[in-house]
Amino acid sequence: MHDYLLGIESLSKSFSGIKVLDNVHLQVRSGTVHSLMGENGAGKSTMMKCLFGIYRQDSGRFFLEGEEFNFIDPKHALENGVSMVHQELNQVTQRTISDNIWLGRYPRKGFFVDEKAMYRASRELFARLGIHLDPNLKLDALSVSQRQMVEIAKAVSYEAKIIVLDEPTSSLTDNEVRMLFDIIRVLRSHGVGIIYISHKMDEIFEVSDEVTVLRDGQYIGTEAIENLDMERIVNMMVGRDLGHRFPPRTNVPGEIHMKVSKITTKYSPIIRDVSFELRRGEILGISGLVGAGRTELVESLFGARTLESGEIYIDGRKINNSTAQKSIGNRFALLTEERRSTGLYPVADITFNSTIANVKSYRGAIGLLDDKSMTRDTETQIDNMRIKTPSYKEQIRDLSGGNQQKVIIGRWLLTDPDILLLDEPTRGIDVGAKFEIYQLIINLAREGKSVIMVSSEMPELIGITNRIMVMSNGRMAGIVETEKTNQTEIFNLAMKYLINSTEAEI
Amino acid sequence: MAKFAHKLRTMTGRQWMDLLVQNAIYLVILAIILTIIILDPRFLSLRVLENILTQSSVRLILALGVAGIIILQGTDLSLGRMVGLAAVISASLLQRQDYAGRFYPNLETVPVLLPMLAAIFGTVLFSAISGWVVAQFKIHPFLATLGMMTVLYGVIQIYFDMGAGGAQPIGGHDRFYTAISTGRLVEFSAGGTRVGIPYLVLIAATVSLVIWVIWNKTVFGKNMYAVGGNPDAAKVSGVNVMGTTIMVYVMAGILYGIGGYLEAARIGSANPSTGFGYELDAIAACVVGGISFSGGIGKVSGAIAGVLMFTIISYGMTFVGLEQYYQYIIKGVIIVVAVALDTKKYLRRV
Ligand SMILES: Nc1ncnc2c1ncn2[C@@H]1O[C@H](COP(=O)(O)OP(=O)(O)OP(=O)(O)O)[C@@H](O)[C@H]1O
Numbered sequence: 102m103h104d105y106l107l108g109i110e111s112l113s114k115s116f117s118g119i120k121v122l123d124n125v126h127l128q129v130r131s132g133t134v135h136s137l138m139g140e141n142g143a144g145k146s147t148m149m150k151c152l153f154g155i156y157r158q159d160s161g162r163f164f165l166e167g168e169e170f171n172f173i174d175p176k177h178a179l180e181n182g183v184s185m186v187h188q189e190l191n192q193v194t195q196r197t198i199s200d201n202i203w204l205g206r207y208p209r210k211g212f213f214v215d216e217k218a219m220y221r222a223s224r225e226l227f228a229r230l231g232i233h234l235d236p237n238l239k240l241d242a243l244s245v246s247q248r249q250m251v252e253i254a255k256a257v258s259y260e261a262k263i264i265v266l267d268e269p270t271s272s273l274t275d276n277e278v279r280m281l282f283d284i285i286r287v288l289r290s291h292g293v294g295i296i297y298i299s300h301k302m303d304e305i306f307e308v309s310d311e312v313t314v315l316r317d318g319q320y321i322g323t324e325a326i327e328n329l330d331m332e333r334i335v336n337m338m339v340g341r342d343l344g345h346r347f348p349p350r351t352n353v354p355g356e357i358h359m360k361v362s363k364i365t366t367k368y369s370p371i372i373r374d375v376s377f378e379l380r381r382g383e384i385l386g387i388s389g390l391v392g393a394g395r396t397e398l399v400e401s402l403f404g405a406r407t408l409e410s411g412e413i414y415i416d417g418r419k420i421n422n423s424t425a426q427k428s429i430g431n432r433f434a435l436l437t438e439e440r441r442s443t444g445l446y447p448v449a450d451i452t453f454n455s456t457i458a459n460v461k462s463y464r465g466a467i468g469l470l471d472d473k474s475m476t477r478d479t480e481t482q483i484d485n486m487r488i489k490t491p492s493y494k495e496q497i498r499d500l501s502g503g504n505q506q507k508v509i510i511g512r513w514l515l516t517d518p519d520i521l522l523l524d525e526p527t528r529g530i531d532v533g534a535k536f537e538i539y540q541l542i543i544n545l546a547r548e549g550k551s552v553i554m555v556s557s558e559m560p561e562l563i564g565i566t567n568r569i570m571v572m573s574n575g576r577m578a579g580i581v582e583t584e585k586t587n588q589t590e591i592f593n594l595a596m597k598y599l600i601n602s603t604e605a606e607i
Numbered sequence: 608m609a610k611f612a613h614k615l616r617t618m619t620g621r622q623w624m625d626l627l628v629q630n631a632i633y634l635v636i637l638a639i640i641l642t643i644i645i646l647d648p649r650f651l652s653l654r655v656l657e658n659i660l661t662q663s664s665v666r667l668i669l670a671l672g673v674a675g676i677i678i679l680q681g682t683d684l685s686l687g688r689m690v691g692l693a694a695v696i697s698a699s700l701l702q703r704q705d706y707a708g709r710f711y712p713n714l715e716t717v718p719v720l721l722p723m724l725a726a727i728f729g730t731v732l733f734s735a736i737s738g739w740v741v742a743q744f745k746i747h748p749f750l751a752t753l754g755m756m757t758v759l760y761g762v763i764q765i766y767f768d769m770g771a772g773g774a775q776p777i778g779g780h781d782r783f784y785t786a787i788s789t790g791r792l793v794e795f796s797a798g799g800t801r802v803g804i805p806y807l808v809l810i811a812a813t814v815s816l817v818i819w820v821i822w823n824k825t826v827f828g829k830n831m832y833a834v835g836g837n838p839d840a841a842k843v844s845g846v847n848v849m850g851t852t853i854m855v856y857v858m859a860g861i862l863y864g865i866g867g868y869l870e871a872a873r874i875g876s877a878n879p880s881t882g883f884g885y886e887l888d889a890i891a892a893c894v895v896g897g898i899s900f901s902g903g904i905g906k907v908s909g910a911i912a913g914v915l916m917f918t919i920i921s922y923g924m925t926f927v928g929l930e931q932y933y934q935y936i937i938k939g940v941i942i943v944v945a946v947a948l949d950t951k952k953y954l955r956r957v
């Protein structure tokens with residue numbers, strides 16, 4: 102008998118002459134979770150896309166249960182026991198959940214699609230996985246996390262032997278992550294081999310059996326999780342010890358910068374009566390369960406949501422942020438949670454993508470744009486955030502998912518805002534680059550800018566903020582000093598206005 | 608029903624607004640009809656209704672063809688020339704034996720439906736080539752069909768010159784062929800004139816039904832929406848994107864073939880400029896009916912509403928004696944307004 106369910110041997114792949122994968126390996130045993138790790142741009146997604154038949158490799162061989170194969174397209178892969186949750190959500194949002202799940206394999210009754218069977222199968226699938234959604238809902242009526250769960254359910258529904266999960270938790274709520282892990286455990290007990298990609302270390306230690314690390318397209322090694330700790334993994338990924346996870350908090354909050362008074366939104370999801378003060382040079386974290394209104398709060402401050410009532414004061418002066426334009430004029434910047442779909446110009450180059458929000462400031466004497474300084478600023482960003490790319494001329498869609506994020510983050514930092522609203526700024530970013538981003542945030546605060554940062558990652562909130570505001574069910578449950586709080590206190594605050602605890606679930 | 612009434616009573620202002628926006632196009636049609644009726648109450652007659660439906664029939668068949676391509680995020684500029692090709696082929700094969708300038712002087716009388724198949728063969732061939740070019744070389748359909756439009760004009764001219772009839776339009780249709788465009792299934796007297804259900808209307812209704820079934824009940828139809836909505840998603844889900852794309856163009860070709868065949872019958876003759884400019888009417892009707900250029904969205908009922916609206920406007924405005932040039936202005940404004948309202952449908956308020 103063969104030892105491995107899936108074997109990838111000596112895989113190499115280049116894009117326009119640049120080697121992205123150089124002779125890498127992966128061996129997955131049946132009934133195990135195999136984590137694939139590496140920095141942004143290390144080649145994880147590319148490796149999986151070669152396996153799945155989206156890219157054709159330059160060289161390398163694949164084995165499934167000892168038998169050699171080479172999928173020519175995704176259809177071929179799906180039919181032969183490999184399914185995949187893609188890093189970018191690939192969904193037809195205009196169509197219903199069940200249309201999406203069974204896309205490519207609609208059940209037929211004679212000449213027609215058997216809608217009833219399809220609906221029934223979706224219900225059964227959801228019941229089995231514990232998802233409470235009506236399969237007839239259109240996808241654009243769902244939240245991103247619900248769409249992500251649909252995608253996971255779809256991958257499971259293929260009854261595949263190998264399931265690839267490429268950053269499946271990037272937009273899931275804590276509850277959903279737990280649901281996903283339950284699903285993974287069941288699949289594992291049925292002998293399925295799971296390839297798991299994530300930048301969240303705690304997840305890696307919770308679900309993995311084995312870990313394979315890539316660095317710059319090179320194979321670094323494979324280890325059982327028992328033999329690994331966080332330092333060791335980071336060392337394999339980055340090639341050196343990282344030391345601290347968080348830079349020292351060198352910013353000093355000063356006088357009151359912004360005062361928010363009784364903000365209430367007009368349309369659902371509702372934010373009710375939120376009031377707080379933000380000091381100059383302060384980093385204020387916003388915590389809470391998903392659905393508590395964290396994103397909605399920063400969007401309201403930025404004018405992306407209509408307010409029913411409430412006021413915002415800057416330095417004691419009342420300001421009007423009723424549209425995004427006005428708030429940019431008031432020197433606000435918002436890094437959205439869904440930056441990939443709302444912030445990307447896919448076919449434009451990195452320079453365009455990183456300077457577009459600030460393009461006015463590059464106007465020269467006669468109003469023409471100064472290419473040189475645009476390029477220079479872009480190159481600084483590429484260096485600062487360690488964006489992995491051949492050059493600033495690269496189209497942004499050819500960057501790895503995490504590197505695309507870095508470009509967008511850089512774009513907002515370049516606008517030189519006074520008040521920076523960051524929604525999940527480190528989502529999908531590798532450990533090394535996270536440190537750089539924390540450092541950038543702290544530096545900005547030290548220069549006297551004020552930062553509001555929404556995050557679901559408790560360690561990061563505790564690691565770099567000065568205070569943490571906790572949202573619960575659209576209301577503010579309290580603000581705590583970061584130095585004096587702990588996870589339990591924050592969790593209890595997050596539950597404060599929930600009628601019952603199940604409301605936090607989907 | 609009681610439930611529905613209850614719902615209406617308990618709706619908030621916001622929901623009313625949404626309902627209005629959702630059904631904007633139908634309200635616009637209604638408003639236009641009412642205005643015309645007020646200006647000239649004779650508009651409210653069976654005769655007028657029959658005329659409007661008849662005039663809409665061929666347009667609807669053509670609109671349904673290009674609608675599929677619009678759902679794929681595309682468009683088809685060659686539609687008019689496709690109609691021309693089908694019209695010329697059909698007419699050339701269906702001339703009376705005693706007609707003087709026959710295209711094929713020695714041709715025996717052929718069964719009336721056979722030339723339709725010949726026409727469809729021609730339009731499907733060229734439309735499939737467009738589809739293949741779009742799918743294979745990732746050329747934007749606007750450009751691919753712009754090229755096809757030009758090619759087709761040449762093809763039509765060459766075919767036309769082959770005929771023995773010289774430079775005059777291909778006329779003198781066989782009486783069965785003419786009957787298709789003028790005949791009615793049931794006929795009765797109403798208000799002094801004879802009205803009924805024209806064959807053209809029946810054909811358009813049947814075609815709409817078939818297309819509705821294909822779009823909504825078959826794997827191909829669902830795949831069409833998926834490819835139009837998000838081609839990457841369709842691809843990684845194992846859908847044959849290229850095959851689906853080509854099939855949508857083939858379907859369009861079939862509909863253009865039928866449309867061109869009927870159009871020549873309706874006009875009573877065909878020449879190389881038959882169908883010129885029809886693509887713009889068809890595309891306008893689709894977008895006004897909510898078939899979105901951004902892809903993945905559109906219904907058969909939308910195409911029907913869009914086509915009817917345009918026919919009602921032109922017929923009605925002529926009926927009340929409005930000058931042609933004013934009609935153009937009103938039509939143009941309506942296109943833009945309807946599309947603006949339609950885009951609003953998909954904006955979620957936050
Ligand atoms: N289609 C493409 N064309 C050109 N270069 C590409 C393409 N796809 C990926 N690359 C390059 O290949 C490298 C590896 O990308 P990949 O997406 O595999 O990284 P990753 O490990 O998944 O990173 P992340 O954690 O950010 O998702 C990157 O440097 C990227 O720029």
Ligand SMILES: [Mg+2]
Nearest residue numbers: 146188501502
């Ligand atoms: Mg990736």
